[in-house]
Amino acid sequence: MPKSILEVKGVKLAFGGVHAIDDCSFHIEEGTITALIGPNGAGKSTMVNVISGTYRPDEGHVIFDGKDVTRLPNYVRAQHGLLRTFQISREFANMTVLENLLVVRQGQTGESLFGALFRAKRWHAQTRELVAEANEILNTFGLYRLRNEYAGNLSGGQKRLVELSRAVMAKPRLLLLDEPMAGVTPALIERLGNHIVELNTELGITFVLVEHNLEVVEKICSRVVVMALGKQLADGTLAELRSNQEVIDAYLGGGAHERVGS
Amino acid sequence: MSLILGYVATLLVTFFTYNIFVIGLNIQFGYAGILNFTVITFMAFGAYFYAVFVMPHADNSSQIFYILGLHWPWPLAMLAGIVASGALGYLIGLIALKRLRSDYLAIVTLATGTLVYGLFGNNNKLFDGWSGLFNVNQPFQSVATNHPNQFSWIFVVFSGLIMVVVWLFANRLYASPLGRSMRAIREDQDVVDSFGKNSFKFRMMAMVIGSLIVGIGGVLTIQYIGALSPAGWTTGETFVVWAALLVGGRANNLGAILGSLLVAVVFNEATRYIPQVPSHPNLIPNLRNMIIGSLVILSIWFRPQGVFPERKASFLEVPLVDKYAQGFPGDEPDSALSPAASEA
Ligand SMILES: Nc1ncnc2c1ncn2[C@@H]1O[C@H](COP(=O)(O)OP(=O)(O)O)[C@@H](O)[C@H]1O
Numbered sequence: 236m237p238k239s240i241l242e243v244k245g246v247k248l249a250f251g252g253v254h255a256i257d258d259c260s261f262h263i264e265e266g267t268i269t270a271l272i273g274p275n276g277a278g279k280s281t282m283v284n285v286i287s288g289t290y291r292p293d294e295g296h297v298i299f300d301g302k303d304v305t306r307l308p309n310y311v312r313a314q315h316g317l318l319r320t321f322q323i324s325r326e327f328a329n330m331t332v333l334e335n336l337l338v339v340r341q342g343q344t345g346e347s348l349f350g351a352l353f354r355a356k357r358w359h360a361q362t363r364e365l366v367a368e369a370n371e372i373l374n375t376f377g378l379y380r381l382r383n384e385y386a387g388n389l390s391g392g393q394k395r396l397v398e399l400s401r402a403v404m405a406k407p408r409l410l411l412l413d414e415p416m417a418g419v420t421p422a423l424i425e426r427l428g429n430h431i432v433e434l435n436t437e438l439g440i441t442f443v444l445v446e447h448n449l450e451v452v453e454k455i456c457s458r459v460v461v462m463a464l465g466k467q468l469a470d471g472t473l474a475e476l477r478s479n480q481e482v483i484d485a486y487l488g489g490g491a492h493e494r495v496g497s
Numbered sequence: 498m499s500l501i502l503g504y505v506a507t508l509l510v511t512f513f514t515y516n517i518f519v520i521g522l523n524i525q526f527g528y529a530g531i532l533n534f535t536v537i538t539f540m541a542f543g544a545y546f547y548a549v550f551v552m553p554h555a556d557n558s559s560q561i562f563y564i565l566g567l568h569w570p571w572p573l574a575m576l577a578g579i580v581a582s583g584a585l586g587y588l589i590g591l592i593a594l595k596r597l598r599s600d601y602l603a604i605v606t607l608a609t610g611t612l613v614y615g616l617f618g619n620n621n622k623l624f625d626g627w628s629g630l631f632n633v634n635q636p637f638q639s640v641a642t643n644h645p646n647q648f649s650w651i652f653v654v655f656s657g658l659i660m661v662v663v664w665l666f667a668n669r670l671y672a673s674p675l676g677r678s679m680r681a682i683r684e685d686q687d688v689v690d691s692f693g694k695n696s697f698k699f700r701m702m703a704m705v706i707g708s709l710i711v712g713i714g715g716v717l718t719i720q721y722i723g724a725l726s727p728a729g730w731t732t733g734e735t736f737v738v739w740a741a742l743l744v745g746g747r748a749n750n751l752g753a754i755l756g757s758l759l760v761a762v763v764f765n766e767a768t769r770y771i772p773q774v775p776s777h778p779n780l781i782p783n784l785r786n787m788i789i790g791s792l793v794i795l796s797i798w799f800r801p802q803g804v805f806p807e808r809k810a811s812f813l814e815v816p817l818v819d820k821y822a823q824g825f826p827g828d829e830p831d832s833a834l835s836p837a838a839s840e841a
């Protein structure tokens with residue numbers, strides 16, 4: 236049986252009276268690309284926030300790689316390789332694209348005060364290597380030419396690519412993408428999809444993808460978890476779910492997949 | 498002649514100390530995005546704690562009261578003053594950096610400033626209240642007493658050297674991965690956290706480092722003048738430091754130099770020596786504030802990044818063959834998004 240890298244067990248989270256997540260459980264297998272789908276307001280973004288540690292659940296557990304991370308702050312989870320991107324692009328606007336990538340790498344010598352001041356030779360050398368590495372990543376994402384541009388000056392679609400390449404630079408084991416395809420052109424959707432598959436097969440990164448576009452889901456995701464009203468409703472391949480009446484009622488039937496973004 | 502020399506020396510020392518203040522604020526605001534609206538409180542902390550560490554025990558019969566009075570040698574007292582200012586930064590950081598966003602932090606710093614000002618002013622057991630401290634021991638004391646002009650020039654060199662060290666430190670910090678992380682926090686703190694960096698720790702570092710540096714400027718100020726009273730450190734002084742940073746250019750230490758020269762020295766200090774108009778004693782100071790205020794408005798209007806904007810980072814690199822070169826006609830950013838066409 237394949238190993239689950241992530242388990243969500245009985246998570247509940249309410250904002251005042253709104254039960255955004257109401258007893259939700261599912262698991263993600265290592266090395267897969269899994270879609271998290273569901274109508275608007277189902278609690279998908281909230282779930283991404285709970286898994287990544289931005290929110291603490293009222294009840295339940297998040298287990299990453301066999302370790303209960305429910306109580307750990309988000310930056311510690313990230314250090315273990317559990318990373319996320321945001322539903323809206325959040326680039327470091329007044330830094331260059333290249334710098335956006337350089338920032339996120341863990342364990343640089345020059346990140347401590349002592350290192351920054353007294354081990355300049357070492358971090359200069361490290362930075363040179365990181366620049367080369369970042370340029371390779373940017374090149375595969377078609378951003379190489381824009382590497383010295385301020386990230387804030389890029390177009391919306393380019394910012395999405397920066398988000399993804401920045402996440403790659405951080406060497407994640409599991410990457411949560413909250414609607415990476417929202418508001419981007421069809422050509423770019425195709426391209427982002429190909430990148431995700433490549434990163435999955437070549438680097439072995441596990442993906443959890445919140446996505447409305449079922450064509451994309453069909454094409455790149457091997458498994459789908461459906462959420463509605465804060466609960467997991469079902470999981471399986473998209474083909475299996477298409478014949479599941481509950482899922483059809485809650486989501487697939489209503490033409491909800493026609494909606495772009497949210 | 499000696500009068501002019503002394504005047505020039507004072508201007509230079511003012512320039513150097515303000516430059517140190519501005520660099521300290523730059524590390525907090527320009528690097529890490531921390532809004533510190535009470536720069537002058539840190540300066541006062543540095544100055545006062547230097548004073549009470551270097552002065553002899555208070556002689557109560559003279560009706561002058563202050564705490565400690567340890568009579569340490571001035572270099573050690575100087576360290577004590579700097580550490581005191583850093584410690585205040587740490588305390589404010591503990592209160593405000595953990596939970597509060599930058600705008601709330603700004604309010605906490607303002608409140609702290611007012612609190613400390615009132616506390617130091619109204620409580621004459623601490624630092625002798627509103628009358629402040631006089632006859633504070635200076636470095637090179639015998640020169641200071643016997644040859645004031647010579648002392649001024651020694652102090653120009655002394656404060657100039659310290660300024661250079663601070664400047665080199667700030668620039669290395671800026672270029673380092675630590676500085677880069679601070680700037681990323683300035684851009685988006687949550688994202689930095691979500692990539693596995695404890696943004697609280699980095700912000701705290703910027704807060705404390707900035708406070709220590711402002712403290713250095715504070716110690717230099719009282720060492721040079723030999724006296725300081727709370728009347729001299731109102732919110733207006735903080736504004737001068739902010740104005741210098743904004744006009745000169747934040748996140749660029751060249752901007753700090755230009756800004757402190759322009760605002761702190763030309764507009765602030767030099768106008769002090771314009772003869773007073775007897776019927777309107779407040780005319781000159783008010784005029785000065787108006788000029789500095791207009792300068793800030795003009796600069797935000799016409800040059801929002803300051804005279805020296807933040808420099809774009811550039812790296813030594815081996816050029817790559819651009820895989821998608823065909824996909825970028827260059828001028829239109831959006832065309833980059835359809836290199837799928839060129840891949841085919
Ligand atoms: N910070 C918040 N405060 C209050 N209510 C929230 C907050 N975030 C989400 N919600 C509510 O929780 C529910 C789930 O939202 P969300 O997770 O964004 O859904 P999805 O991403 O699936 O569209 C919605 O009803 C939303 O209004």
Ligand SMILES: [Mg+2]
Nearest residue numbers: 279280281322
């Ligand atoms: Mg959402």
